Amino acid sequence: MDGTSDLPRLAAAAGRVLVVLSETYAQAMHRDLTALAATGCEVVLIGGACDLDGIVRVPANAALRHTLGGTLTSLNVRMAASWLEHCAPGHLISPAAQARWTSWASQTARPERYARQPMSDEQVIDFIRKMKDLYPDSSRTRLLRLLRDEGMACEQKRFGALYSSTIGGQR
Template sequence: MVRNLLGADAETRSTRWLAAIEAERPVATLNDLYRGETWSQVNVLVQTARAAGYDPTLYVASAGLGLRKATFKAPAYAATFSPGHADSVASTTPAAKDWWARLPHEVTALHDTPAVWVLSRSYAQVIGQDLLARRATDRVLVFGGSEQIPDQFRVPAQRSLRHTLGGTVTSINVRMAAKWIELAKGDEIHSLAARERFHLWAKEATVEERFDRRPLTDEQVIDLIRQMLAQDARMPKSRALRQLRSAGLACEQKRFAGLYARVVAKR
């Protein structure tokens, strides 16, 4: 786990990390190693592409392993570009980019064939520009992503499609990509026709979500924070607040930060 690394500079930490990964015995392919709703939807995405007549090869952009085929065998590990996590590889985007540059990558993932990338905002901020710079063609679509991805390549996440596509907000990018491919019907994925089909569908499928979260007293919020920290002592306040809100509960961000600090100070 990244949290166990010693050393302040990126070069030392990445060198120790790669040595530790190399010393561990591979336990499974990445396709079998990953779990959760989002990854299950990645497999649906691949199946959708095959059913539509495409011949996809799945790659994983890993904060711990670099750019790898999903069939790559790896040890269990914990590393992420998402900020505020105990296993975040860096605390700033420039430092995370430096870390990414030191990881090994399968360059065949960046050849000139058409590509569909699904990237969260935090990952796109770190690796998006690097991946685009390595390609010799502009035939790429990026679902999700961030402002660092040029508009011509990017299909931003649309939370208003969650009601129609199902699942949680975290898997919306993957589900959108699968729908795009389904609607492309075997045509060139990056074509104007495929783009127009998706946008026409999205216009009809959009359902704006309204939130009616239940307000809490200070004592109730403090109790919930204590429960969350009991389960994960390193949980940052940003993730704790997201977890509280995802449960349908309300607390203003500044107020929550103060209550979180109060709980941490007394531990």
């Protein structure tokens, strides 16, 4: 393998490409995206890390999560589906589609604000123990959701580490 991507070649054959990438993946694929931009094809990038000449980029917009549903992790995929709904059949890019998208996004965007209270490690551990007593079959993810639903704050990675140190190998 020579390290080059087939993406530009495939794009040239298809004539249009919809690319859906997180910021991290877009950074890793920057060279491929630059080559793709140079093909002259219709290219739309949902998410991504930066604007590139030759590619229409629709940056990730967490304020659309309320309307599109789901988690932030999969928001770009749902944004891509919505983008396609705003396009004319057979086209990914048109001034009318871009105007429809921009209008729709500005009307439906609702920034989420959380007023959750920070917790010490001891408070999180106490919460985990209490919830495991009440709901012994609950997963770590479910307990984090319960904690957040009660208006408390804890970053996912930190919660996972505290859960593992408290519960150990238990589910």
